[in-house]
Amino acid sequence: MMSSPPASVPTSRPMKRTIRKFPPLSYLDQLRDLLVQIKSLGLTANEFEVSKKVLLAKVRPGNIKEEDFPDIVNGPTSRTGTNNTALK
Numbered sequence: 898m899m900s901s902p903p904a905s906v907p908t909s910r911p912m913k914r915t916i917r918k919f920p921p922l923s924y925l926d927q928l929r930d931l932l933v934q935i936k937s938l939g940l941t942a943n944e945f946e947v948s949k950k951v952l953l954a955k956v957r958p959g960n961i962k963e964e965d966f967p968d969i970v971n972g973p974t975s976r977t978g979t980n981n982t983a984l985k
Contacts (some may be wrong), residue, residue, distance in 0.1 A: 906939055928956065 932952070943950050949967075957966045 925970060925972075926974055928952075928973060932970070 920948060932949060935948055935952075940948065952962070953966055953970065961969065
């Protein structure tokens with residue numbers, strides 16, 4: 898007789914359901930999208946960096962260090978098959 902895996906063992910679930918369960922992943926994806934849109938406005942590299950720094954300062958959770966937050970935002974996306982290199 899086979900039993901269900903313990904609650905601590907991850908099971909395969911559709912991405913949509915996983916995102917709903919972990920809203921911070923969705924927020925990071927939306928933040929990446931916003932940064933891509935800002936970058937596509939044709940700003941200079943300096944203008945984009947200033948805009949990015951101001952935006953990230955406004956939305957950074959208090960428990961994350963200022964110097965770590967850009968790496969978190971630029972980190973892996975929860976979406977499959979997407980490229981977020983436009984943020985770098």
